[in-house]
Amino acid sequence: MNAADIKVWDPLVRVFHWGLLGSCVLAYATQEEHYDLHLYAGYAVLGLVAFRVLWGLVGPRHARFSDFVYGPTALSGYLQGLMRRTAPRYLGHNPAGGAMVVVLLVTLLIITISGIALDAAENRAGPLAATRLFLYRDQVILLHDIATDVGVVLVVLHVLGVLHASIAHRENLVRAMLTGRKRPLDRAQ
DSSP states (O other), X not given: OOTTOEEOSOHHHHHHHHHHHHHHXXXXXXXXXXXXXXXXHHHHHHHHHHHHHHHHHHSXXXXXXXXXXXXXXXXXXXXXXXXXXXXXXXXXXXXXXXXXXXXXXXXXXXXXXXXXHHHHHHHSOSTTTTSSGGGGHHHHHHHHHHHHHHHHHHHHHHHHHHHHHXXXXXXXXXXXXXXXXXXXXXXXX
């Protein structure tokens, strides 16, 4: 870390990010056994996602969706530039990273809500226990399984994207998410 580095990621974004990673790993690792732990991890994911959506609306500049959600033209241009090694560096999330944040949050909402529905369908438990979801048990299982598989693929793509952008922009993005600091945009790479 350089003394000229500037604060980009606030502590709550960083705690969210690493807490989400831990909660997702725990939920995934306990899906076949330790049902209570799986359920608690899933609720933790849901709480973290709800927090992140709120923080995306009222948090500091680089935490806000308005800072990193771009349209399809900007996203396409950034991805093309990344492949040509001409993509600009962003202080906050780049257009691809911003799109990934949104897609991951939506996918995690689908996973967690379908998990709550599955608890109701299989065990008649949880906040949806009084519903008739048991009639749709197979469909709920399928939705939860597909959403989880999509989530795993997205996480792999996220990690690959972070590695690629770190190399392309000569910047350790994992370190930046740990420390909250990045070099200024005008500093030479």
